[in-house]
Amino acid sequence: MNLLFHLGRYFVFVGKIFSKPEKHGIWFKQFAKEVYKLGVSSAGIIALVSLFIGAAITIQMAYNITSPLVPNYVISLTTRDTMLLEFSSTIICLVLAGKVGSSIASEIGTMRVTEQIDALEIMGINSSAFLVSPKVFAFVFFIPFLVIISMFVGIGGGWLSSFLTDALTVQDYTQGIQLFFIPYYVTYSVLKSIVFAFIIVSISAYQGYYVTGGALEVGRASTRAVVYSSVLVLLFDLILTQLLLS
Amino acid sequence: MIDVIGINKRFNNKDVLIDVSATFKPGLVNMVIGKSGSGKTVLLKSLVGLHEVDSGVINFDSRDFTQLKHKDRTEIRKEVGMLFQGGALFDSATIEENVMYPLDMFTNLSRADKLKRANFCLDRVNLTGVNNLFPSEISGGMQKRAAIARAIALNPKYLFCDEPNSGLDPQTSIVIDNLIDEITREYGITTVVNTHDLNSVLSISDNVVFIHEGQSWWNGTKEELLKTDDDVINSFLYSSEIMKRLRKYNQ
Numbered sequence: 001m002n003l004l005f006h007l008g009r010y011f012v013f014v015g016k017i018f019s020k021p022e023k024h025g026i027w028f029k030q031f032a033k034e035v036y037k038l039g040v041s042s043a044g045i046i047a048l049v050s051l052f053i054g055a056a057i058t059i060q061m062a063y064n065i066t067s068p069l070v071p072n073y074v075i076s077l078t079t080r081d082t083m084l085l086e087f088s089s090t091i092i093c094l095v096l097a098g099k100v101g102s103s104i105a106s107e108i109g110t111m112r113v114t115e116q117i118d119a120l121e122i123m124g125i126n127s128s129a130f131l132v133s134p135k136v137f138a139f140v141f142f143i144p145f146l147v148i149i150s151m152f153v154g155i156g157g158g159w160l161s162s163f164l165t166d167a168l169t170v171q172d173y174t175q176g177i178q179l180f181f182i183p184y185y186v187t188y189s190v191l192k193s194i195v196f197a198f199i200i201v202s203i204s205a206y207q208g209y210y211v212t213g214g215a216l217e218v219g220r221a222s223t224r225a226v227v228y229s230s231v232l233v234l235l236f237d238l239i240l241t242q243l244l245l246s
Numbered sequence: 247m248i249d250v251i252g253i254n255k256r257f258n259n260k261d262v263l264i265d266v267s268a269t270f271k272p273g274l275v276n277m278v279i280g281k282s283g284s285g286k287t288v289l290l291k292s293l294v295g296l297h298e299v300d301s302g303v304i305n306f307d308s309r310d311f312t313q314l315k316h317k318d319r320t321e322i323r324k325e326v327g328m329l330f331q332g333g334a335l336f337d338s339a340t341i342e343e344n345v346m347y348p349l350d351m352f353t354n355l356s357r358a359d360k361l362k363r364a365n366f367c368l369d370r371v372n373l374t375g376v377n378n379l380f381p382s383e384i385s386g387g388m389q390k391r392a393a394i395a396r397a398i399a400l401n402p403k404y405l406f407c408d409e410p411n412s413g414l415d416p417q418t419s420i421v422i423d424n425l426i427d428e429i430t431r432e433y434g435i436t437t438v439v440n441t442h443d444l445n446s447v448l449s450i451s452d453n454v455v456f457i458h459e460g461q462s463w464w465n466g467t468k469e470e471l472l473k474t475d476d477d478v479i480n481s482f483l484y485s486s487e488i489m490k491r492l493r494k495y496n497q
């Protein structure tokens with residue numbers, strides 16, 4: 001009953017996001033702001049996480065693959081495919097669910113409890129569309145860039161660990177990352193991330209938009225935003241993988 | 247003119263508005279008074295559909311708001327200026343941007359004209375030199391005044407103010423009261439003000455609606471208010487020392 005209620009209200013909410021904006025000029029200004037706030041400003045943390053994980057995966061692979069029958073380039077090849085298939089989309093989006101999701105839910109939730117959303121409505125502005133649609137489009141638009149950044153930096157992190165440690169040689173590493181490259185992996189990852197981005201923004205905005213009460217409830221909503229969008233990202237990872245890779 | 251006829255509103259099995267009726271006339275300052283928690287804010291928000299009433303009629307110049315579709319409601323809302331109890335300024339925008347907001351959304355004025363209008367409104371509320379500050383950088387009273395400036399930016403036909411004086415010193419309160427009074431008469435606005443500030447009631451109200459436990463308990467002019475022998479009203483009116491002394495002095 002409760003789940004059905006939220007599901008129904010969520011889909012109505014999402015429907016409103018796609019209604020025509022009142023003023024295109026203002027919409028684009030908001031869109032540009034959000035691209036910066038949600039996307040560009042996340043690039044740093046994404047690069048940092050990717051660099052370290054790329055390096056760690058390479059070292060772990062080298063540690064695990066000790067058989068003389070398996071050539072060393074398999075290490076970097078596996079690192080590359082792990083990044084392309086799973087890390088740079090799913091794990092990155094989990095990180096972003098924490099960063100972007102909580103910020104969206106608390107921003108919109110605060111606007112709700114301080115009556116700013118009422119103030120928009122009273123001006124005759126469709127508040128859900130006005131607040132949420134620039135965020136959704138901005139994040140969905142920018143997520144492929146973040147994914148690509150993560151792929152490059154992650155593979156770069158692996159290279160760095162081959163350079164700094166004696167896990168494998170730089171030659172083996174650079175040879176491995178060029179072997180058996182399947183471009184579709186990148187497409188697959190980008191497609192997944194677009195769905196994830198939509199989930200993160202719409203779920204978090206929904207949580208914030210329907211807050212009632214005060215600061216305490218805003219905090220709870222932002223926790224819920226992170227938890228629900230993370231779980232849904234994982235669920236859709238499974239579904240999309242089944243659909244796109246088999 | 248706004249005609250409220252028998253509206254009811256309940257939240258989770260709690261009746262907050264019970265058969266409330268009132269008439270708010272244009273060009274007059276209509277005040278809604280009553281104890282904290284009596285339902286004033288809910289009434290004001292119900293008028294414009296921020297709360298959906300369960301039954302009753304709300305006529306905006308004979309357009310029944312409760313029966314209108316979203317699109318037609320929007321048309322009425324564009325004629326409404328509203329001052330919220332907490333100000334509700336957009337905190338990611340500067341004061342100037344806040345006041346220009348309705349102008350950006352609903353007019354095709356040039357930027358210079360919008361700026362002129364915004365400055366005019368800010369001037370009206372005695373707020374100068376804060377154009378480029380953010381709401382968090384000015385005092386509570388200044389936020390209130392900025393919110394009034396935003397509410398009047400589009401020359402509203404209906405003006406709703408929820409506790410315009412709460413948190414203001416007596417002098418600034420008077421400035422705000424006079425402002426509300428002036429624009430109401432000047433532009434023939436239908437103004438509804440929620441308040442528990444008796445000084446405002448006595449200085450600028452033309453028509454008073456007293457809300458008690460969600461019911462429209464009494465209505466009349468301020469002169470009638472002071473003469474009434476209704477116990478509920480008198481215990482509300484004469485709870486403060488200053489009013490008690492005033493009564494003694496009058497007798």
Ligand SMILES: Nc1ncnc2c1ncn2[C@@H]1O[C@H](COP(=O)(O)OP(=O)(O)OP(=O)(O)O)[C@@H](O)[C@H]1O
Pocket residue numbers: 212257258262280281282283284285286287288289331
């Ligand atoms: N969204 C809501 N959900 C449930 N109950 C509510 C809601 N809004 C208001 N109420 C209840 O309605 C009653 C009237 O509240 P309202 O805010 O209208 O009081 P008020 O007269 O404006 O008081 P104050 O002078 O303190 O602002 C209160 O008991 C409040 O708990």
Ligand SMILES: [Mg+2]
Pocket residue numbers: 286287288331408
């Ligand atoms: Mg109130």
